[in-house]
Structure formats: structure tokens, C-alpha cells
Amino acid sequence: MSSVAQKKGFGAQVWDYLTTVDHKKIAIMYLAAGTLFFAIAGLEALFMRFQLMFPESTFVSAGTFNQLLTMHGTTMLFLAATPLLFAFMNAIVPLQIGARDVAFPFLNSLGFWLFFLGAVFLHLSFFMGGAPDAGWTSYASLSLYSPGHGIDFYVLGLQISGAGTLISGINFIVTIITMRAPGMTFMRMPLFTWTSLVSSTLILFAFPPLTVGLFLMLVDRMFGANFFDHTMGGNTIIWEHLFWIFGHPEVYILVLPAFGLFSEIIPVFARKRLFGYSSMVFATILIGFLGFMVWAHHMFTTGLGATANAIFAVATMTIAVPTGMKVFNWILTIWGGSIKVTVPMLYALGFIPSFVAGGVTGVMQAAAPLDYQLHDSYFIVAHFHYVIVGGIVTALFGAAHFYWPIMFNRALNEKLGVLTFWIFFIGFHLTFFLQHFLGLMGMPRRVFTYMGDQGWDLFNLISTIGAAMMGVGVILLVLNVLISIKSEPLNRRDYWGDGRSLEWALETPLPFYNFKQTPLVRGYDPYWIEKQEGNKEGMVYAEPVGDIHMPNNSILPLIMSIGTFIAAFGALYSPWGDQAIAGTADSVSPGLSVGLIVLGLGITVGAMIARSLKDDLGYHVHVAEIEAIEKDLAQYRATGKKGGNK
């Protein structure tokens, strides 16, 4: 039963991962899948930068370039950043609040498999006639015009993986509301848990408009509806609204957990309590709320009129206030602390100036009349990469180093980590700083080439060199991960020595039930409090050792997801689509198309009914078993040998 106590065959291990509902294993799957898609999207970015290294380059063709830029944006946001953050949320949030698992372990697994199969579906487009090519925003007139099945893959793939994200979001909200350990009041929750809660709430309200938008696009392209076809009375601006009502909060969905991760890292390595905890919480909520009020700032040039532009300009600027609060609170956290520069802390220290730079250019673009110049130029490319790479990617890399000991009972190499940081960080600024000026000098974004002698040549060359450095940085990080597999297990609690929240109170490797006894939380930074009071045991407990109730594994989430995957092919090759009728996309017979949809959805619904008809009560780990597992773990930690009594 225990994660280390049993030596399993390879097949059994694979089966274990396919059926698992354990948040720690799902976290590892999210991490692996997210890294894979991060690498793919990074490669796409490199191809684009190599194409733009010199004017009139012919490294990739115009059509391919549009596919690359679309897939780069789509993959990075939906299939890399989101799952990587989910990886840390899954791994850490239940531990931080003292829970044995998430509220709906089954749904947790379903969320992962939907995300993963949706992502795979989207990437199949590369091998089946071409990837989507209308940008990650997929504006309706162009995406309806685009021949072939690329956009169909985009619509269906995101629909499936979006459902997975939504399910995970609901799961985290309920987990954080109902599963907190005794004493863990809302105002004692670690900031990462808080930001996860707010970000999940944003998912809850932001993803349905996307779902609707994608669905309208789906029926427009594949079943002849007329939502966006202006010749039939449709209106493409509806897509822009629906997309950005989702799209803007999406940025906060990603960046808030990143803020949360830094709010965990900085206090640990400053050895000081997070400054202004309650205003940090307030700022998080405020950013989440304001995030829904500003979507039309992406549409300043669409022609919504002066009043709409004015309102959205001012609303957008106000976001700077809570964000500024956060930045100053972080700085005041290290002020008066005792700063130890480890790799996670390096990322945090690099994050602050980079993110501030990205934030201030955001305010500049909020100024609507100025945005008429900046919009859709390289300035905006520079801006959002400063926010996303400078804010989110640094958080992910830092958190990987920070939480690796808890997730894998291994540490990432510190020296290699420092080297990676510098190469990546310098490469990042080299790539994107100059792009601000390219935009101001009149270079539009999403161009596959440019004529020489427009004053853009040098900066584009430097930008590409920077991108190559970022690529080297990522390779070094992956190398570091591979090295860590071979390194010595840590077998300890509180790897960094100054851990403050509950997750550091646990000794690695963790048993599958996390806490032998539910801990009692006596204040903010509970583990720090215990350490200060000289508690050698880690925590005090809220209950005696008793039977632990755990959920059963299940293969049904995977089967349900496969069902949607099959149905998506039925819709993709629909003979009723405009492109299919025009002969610009291949299709199958009506019978086969409907047949696939019915079969796929039948599998999904069938699996749901099968799940419903059976009682799934979970199982109990009895006290004797717990003691045996704990003994095994203790022996493993002491000798490195795995026990054999199970």
C-alpha cells in the first residue's frame, strides 16, 4: 500500500498511474504532461525566432509560421502554464491545509485525463492536415475562413481540456472550503492556498464563456450555424467579447498562483513572516474581482466607442493598485529579514523587477489612445512575455526547485540551478526588452517575415539570440531533473530549514494518506510556530491515531475522457461544415460522423452511469496497517531499504 513499501512491476505501475486518484501522483502527471507541452511550445517559439532572425528569411513558410504562433500561444497558456500550476496546486494545497486528499479525488483524475486527451487531440492536428493558424485568440472572421481542420482541432481540443480545467477548479474550491484541518481558519491559510482558491474561482466564472464561445465556433464551422457569419446576420465581435471575458481573467488565473508561490518562497528564505498578510489576501481577491471588469481593453481598436474605451481604460489602470500592494509587501518581507540566496529565492528576486517592468507597460497600454499605437505591435508581445515569463515561468521554475524535496524526496542541484537561472534570466531580458522598441518602431506582431532596412534588423537578431539562451536554460533545467533522479533521497522534513507552513512538517517520502493524524493548526505559519516552541515532532495533532478513510482508484476517468476524444473526431469530420461543403476540408459520411459522436459520448455517459450504479465507498486503512506503513517508512528513511511486510 505504501508508496515505497512495495516493489511493483512496470505494468502494475503504469496501471497505478492510469487509475490513481492520489493528489500527489496526479500532481506528478500534471508536472510531466505540462513539461512536455512546455517543451513543445518552447520549440515552436524557437522556430519562430529563427525565422525572424534575419529579414526575408525562408526558414519556415508563411502558413507554417501562423500554425507555430497559434500553437505556441495556445499550448503555453492552456497546456503548459495551467497544468504546471495545477501540478503544484495538487501537490501542495492539500498538504498546506492538512488534508488527506482533495474533495473529489475521482474528479481530480477526470480533470487530468480530460486535459491531457484534449491536449493530445489538439496536437494531432500537426499530423492530420495542419495545425490551427488563426492565433490563440482565433478571431472569428479569420477562423471561419481558415481552410482545413486546424481550427476544428483547436475548438474541440480546447473544449475537452477546458472541461478538465473547469472540473479541477471546482475541485480545488471545495477542497479549500471544506477540507481544512482544525484551526486552519481562512485567515490562517497560506498565501498559495489563498491564491489557488481565488484563481479556481476565476476559472469557475471565466471558463464558461470560453466554453460557449468555442461551442458557437464549433457549430459554426462544423454544423453550419451562423453565429459569426456576417453574411447570415452573425457578428464576429461576439467572439471577441466571449473570448476576452475568458481571456483576461485567464491571465490572472495563471499569475495569481504564481504570486502565491512567491509568497511562499520569499518568507522562507527571508526567514521572516510574510509582510502584510491580510492586505495580501485582500489584494488577491481584488485582483481577481477586477480581472473580470477589464476584458475590453484587448479591444480598444475594435471600435467599441469612446465611452466604452474610457471606462475600460480606467478600470484596467486600477488593477495596478492591488498589484503594487503585493510588490511592496514582498519587498517589505525581505526588509529586515535574513536573506539566503538559494535557487528558488533567485527566481523570486529575479521575478520582482521583471514583473514590475511587465506591469508598468501594462498600465501604458491601459491608456486607450496610446494603445491605438501599441496594440497588436511587438510592444504588446514584449509586455505579455514580461508578465508571463517574468511572472509565471519564473514562479514555476522557482517552485520546482522549492517543492522538489516534497514531491520527489530529492533535491535539484543548486549550482546547476544557479547557472540555469542566469542563462535563462539574461536570455529572457535579451529576447523581450528590445521587442518593446520594435513595436514602437512600427513592427506589427504575428508577422512571419519583414523586409530589411526598416530599422528592425539588429533588434530581431539580438532577440533571437536571447531566445536561444532561454532554450539552453530550459535544457539545463531538464538536465537537472534527470540528475536528481540518480541523487540520494533526502528522507527528512523541512528541507530548507526555515519552512513555515504545514507541508514542511511532513517527513518525506510521504505516505499516501499524507498525515497519520490530522494536525491542529494554532496560528498562521503553523509549522514555524511549532518549531519556535521547540516541538520536535513537527506538529501537534487534532485527533488520536485512528482508521483513515481513503478513496478507491478508478479507470473510469480515463475511459470517460477517451469517449470525448472519440466523439471529437466525429464532429471534426462532420460533412455539414462550411469548409467540408466547400470542399476545403475532408469529411466522412453523415452516418460515420454521427456514429462516432454517438459512440464517443455513449462511452462517456456509459462510464458515468457505471460509476453511478455502483456504490463507491472507498476503504479504510486500519490503525495496525498505518503503524506498519509508518514503520516501513521509518526503516526506509534510516537504511534506504524497502520493507517487505506488505
Next chain:
Amino acid sequence: MDLNTKFTPQNWPEHAEQATMEGKNKFVGFWIFLSCEVVLFASLFATYLALKDSGPAGMDLAKYSTKALYELPLAFAMTMILLTSSLTSVYAMYHMKNFNFKGVQTWMGITVILGLCFLGLEIYEFYHYVHAGFGYRHSAFSSAFFTLVGTHGLHVIIGLVWISCLIFRNMKRGLNLYNAPKYFVASLYWHFIDVVWVFIFTVVYLMGVLG
């Protein structure tokens, strides 16, 4: 409270649906799920309102306008049926509170029958429109109408399958703390469908014909 406890009306807890951790999670989670359904329908309503008067250039407005198409008496009948089914599901929950399993099953069954009636009328209505030349591909207006009302119809179908499965699966099991939350959230879902329909009736039919 243990799942295997044998209950009588006397020791059956006041809020059976929230008596276990799983039940409580389900209860909270379902409310949260409904809030995202609200946003989903809000987006569809907004789209419908934006497109309800538009079609290809030269569309025959005398024939294909909200005023010409919709029939209020039918929509009103559908509203009444669905409202009644919401009431019957309340009866089922009332009986669940009193640990009267037969009552739960009976009233849930009546809810399903009323839901089927509603669905039948909706299919009749759609059929009628399609025959009048107002198909899904007719115009932006038709696409928006069928998508909004059809999404609601799909929710009705899901609700019917769900409640039927519940009635069927629990026939032999009786009422316990494991399936009480299941009944509860299913009935919550049914109320939600009802509320959405009230909005559809008002925004689509009433405002379409009278407005």
C-alpha cells in the same frame, strides 16, 4: 456517522445530504458547479439577445421574427409543466427528510414524467419551426434560438437520465447517507433547470412576443 448505519425515521439526521464528509463536499461542490452554469447560460442569453433580430440580407421579417414565430400558449404550458415538476421534486425532498423512501421514489418518478412531457412539447415546437423553414442553419437568429433553448433542453435530458438512474439504482438499496446527497443534488439541478427556463420564458418568449 457511518455509511452502513441502519436508519429509522427517528434517527435519520436532519440534513442527511450533508451528514457525511462526502455528502457535504458534494453539496458545496454542486452549488459551485451551478454558479458556473449560470455564467454559461448568461453567455448564451447575451448571444441570443445580440442576434435575435439578425439574419441574411433580405430575410423575410414578417415570417421570421420573434413575434411571428413564437406561440405564447405553448410556451406557457411548458412553463407550467416544468414549474410543477420542480414542485414535485420538492415533495420528494420533503419525504427524504422524513425518511420516507417510497415517497421519494414516487415523487421523483412524477418529476421525470413531467420532464418528459416538457421535452415532448419542446421537440414538437422545434419540429414545427423546422417545418416552417426556420431550421438551425437558417440565420444567425435561428442558430442563437436553437442553441439557447436547445442547451436548456439538453440539460433537461441530462436531468431526466440522471434522476431515472437514481430511481433505478436505489430501488433495492433504500435510503441511506450515501445516496441521500445524490437525490439532493439531482433535485437541486432540476430546480436550476427550472429557473433557467423561467428566464427563457421571459426573455425569449414573453419579450419576443410582447416586447
Next chain:
Amino acid sequence: MMKGLKKWRLFSLLAVMTVFLAACGEEQLSTLKPAGAVGKEQLDLLLLTTSIMTVVVIVVSVIYLLAFVKFRRSRVGENVIPKQVEGSHTLEVIWTVIPIILLIIISVPVLTATYKFADVAAMEEVDENGEKTALTVNVTAKLYWWEFEYPNQGIITAQELVVPTGEKVYFNLKAADVKHSFWIPAVGGKMDTNVDNLNKFYLEFDKTSKDLKDGVFYGKCAELCGPSHALMDFKVKALDRPEFDAWVASMKATEGKTASAESTDLGEATFANSCLGCHAVSGVGVAGSYGPNLAAFGDRNRVAGFLDHTVEDTAAWINDPEYYKPGNLMTGKYNVTPEEAQAIAEYLMTLSVEK
């Protein structure tokens, strides 16, 4: 370590200086060298926000670096447990209020300019004869080319916009197929051309374009519109009002001009047979043709928006447009031999209203 840091600072300072010096860009397409009132006001906004934001960045960086340098563990001592401060209400208020003040300072010019740039009421003003007083250009963006119609003058051109200096020029913007965006960086900010509705805005051109490198301002499509989005360039010729009036008059003089299939000139004859169906050679007409109007082709600065304006490039373009502009709608609509293409190119060069 500190020595290294100092060198780094010097290096980065130098780098930043170089960047700023080089970063103004070319006069014909840089937003940093505006040649019109709209662009100038946008540049002023840019400078205002940039300076405020630079101050913010500097303040944050100074506090941050100070904190970092002062409170390193190596300086504080290995085993020191710092005081666990909860927070400070005074500080929270300070860093809430100061940004709000800064934002208010920015908001005032932002809101004024927003309404100002959207004011197109003058488009409808008429003089005593009932004629519109302001110059209006109807811009239609089509897959990879631009059509410019002057409704009050009754003339039409494509790919090269001709405008008078020193007055507000109003634009009606629309897309014929997919969404594009109309942008002349050196003159002012962009506006989308939607398929669903007409967008209106104005620009002002303060100086003539003839002293610029190519004698034109550069215009760009700023919204992804398909494979050749990057090549959907247009050019803008800004003329003095008298020169502009002369141009309008000579455009009007081409009324009724056509190509004759019986012409002895191989180029004109082939053009009449293969091209005239889509491309008009008279500058008088209304918007909506399938291909760009070629009445002023000989005066253009570029072929297809970006190729050199030579007979060779024109012939090459006619021979294989797909090679130069993937996804364009001209490919495959006609059938001409390379010799004919050459002749057409030579004929096209003679279509001029300025020479």
C-alpha cells in the same frame, strides 16, 4: 563578486544608452517620430506614462536592492531569527494612495484624448452647396490589399493612399473578407477594419512625404489575417493641398479609360483579355472591385505592397503571385505566358496620373 557587479552595471548602462539612441526607428514608420497631430499626442502620452513608470521602477528597484544588500544572511548572521513583523497599516495606505494619485494624473489626458480621437462629427458637416467639407476616405481591407475610395471626389485607388497635409482626413474602415487593422505608425494609432460594421476615425498628416526615404509613409495591417498578413503593406503619399487637388483632377481625367483587346500593344491586349475583369484602369468608380484599381499603377512605390516597383518584379509577380503572397486571391484566376506577363508589366508601368 562586487567588482563583477559594477562591471555589469556599466555594461548594462551602456547597452541601455545604445538602445535608446538606436531606438527611434525610421521616419516613415516609427511611432517615435510622428508626422501628425494624432501621432504626436500619442507620443506625448507615451512619454508621460513612460516617465511616471520609470520613476516607479526606479523607486521599487532602489528599495528592493537596498533590502537585498542590507539583509543578506551573510551580513545578518547565520543563526539570527529576524523579528516577525505582521505588517504596517501606514505603509499599506501609503502604497495604495500614491499609485492612485499617479493613475489619476495619467487618466486625465487619457480620457481627454480618448474622446478627442473618437470625435468624427465633422464628417457630416456640409458647406452652403451641400458638399461635405472634410475629406473622407473609405478604406476597404481585402485579403492582402487595401482599397481607398474617395466618395466625395468619386475616385478610387488601391495600395497607395494619397492624402493632403495640414487637415483632418476622415476614414470609414471596413473589411471585405476577414478582419484586418489599418495602421500608419508614423502618423497615428490604428483602428480595426471589421467585417460586421463601419469604424470611423481621423488622422492628420503634418508634413509631405516626398522627403522621406521612399517618398512615402508606410502602412501596415496589424491584425492577423492569414498567411500573407506580414506582406499586407500599403503606402501613404502625403501632398500639399494644391498638389492633392491636382492629383484628384488627374485621377478624374482617367474616367472611362479602359484597355483594348484589339490594341497592337501585346501588354494592353493581354491585360484586356486576362486582367480587366478584376482590375479597372480608370480612377473613377466606386469601391467593391475584385482586384485593386490600377489607374495609378505607374506612380506606385511598390508592387503588391512590398516588391520593388520595377518591370521585372511586376512580371515575376504576375507569373507566380502565390510564391510572393501565399493565400492571395489572384492566383489561378488567369493564364498568361511569361512573355505576356512581361508585356503586361510594361503596359502597367504606363498607367500613371502623375507623369
